[in-house]
Amino acid sequence: MEKYEQYKRVFSHFDSNGDGKISPEELRQCVASIGGDMSAEEAASAVALMDSDGDEMLCLEDFVKIVEGAEEGEKQSDLKAAFKLYAPEGSACITPESLKRMLSRLGQRSSVHDCKNMIAPFDINGDGVLNFDEFKIMMSC
Numbered sequence: 001m002e003k004y005e006q007y008k009r010v011f012s013h014f015d016s017n018g019d020g021k022i023s024p025e026e027l028r029q030c031v032a033s034i035g036g037d038m039s040a041e042e043a044a045s046a047v048a049l050m051d052s053d054g055d056e057m058l059c060l061e062d063f064v065k066i067v068e069g070a071e072e073g074e075k076q077s078d079l080k081a082a083f084k085l086y087a088p089e090g091s092a093c094i095t096p097e098s099l100k101r102m103l104s105r106l107g108q109r110s111s112v113h114d115c116k117n118m119i120a121p122f123d124i125n126g127d128g129v130l131n132f133d134e135f136k137i138m139m140s141c
Contacts (some may be wrong), residue, residue, distance in 0.1 A: 004064070011063045021057035024046070083135050093129040094119070 014022050014030045022030070024043035031038040038046070058066075084104045086094045096115035101113050103110045110118075120132055121136040132137065 005062050007067055008060060010067075011060050014063075021055070021059055022063065023057050027058070061072050079136055079139060080132070082139070086135075092129050093127075095129050111130060 001029070011022070014026055016029065016119050017023075024040065024047045027047060028038050028043045031043075044056075047056060047058055048060060051067075052062050052068055053059065068117065086098055087125075088095065088098045091098070096112045096119060099115040099118065100110055100112055103115070116128070119128070122130060122134045124134055124137070125131075
């Protein structure tokens with residue numbers, strides 16, 4: 001099933017009165033259904049923050065943006081964890097040497113020269129190492 005169709009199905013489940021919108025009260029019910037707790041004020045604030053058309057309700061498009069934003073945050077967190085595996089402890093970048101060490105731990109034999117060549121296409125600022133932004137680009141390829 002296409003991701004958008006999945007979002008629509010979940011949205012429809014949360015839209016308990018079937019009006020095509022999620023009200024603050026419906027949002028509270030959704031949060032409660034997954035074991036959370038949200039006050040009426042918190043729900044109203046959350047909806048007001050995410051509401052794109054000013055009707056104090058969430059439409060499907062608002063809902064999709066929220067879900068995709070959460071997924072993007074999760075991906076960012078996963079990338080940060082992966083980056084830390086490759087970067088030397090306390091460092092803000094991946095060096096050819098640290099890349100070689102990690103690849104060796106993963107069972108792949110590479111020379112420092114090979115690792116420099118792996119880094120080079122993504123080394124936007126030309127400093128010979130990968131910072132987190134460059135690493136994100138590399139991982140998206």
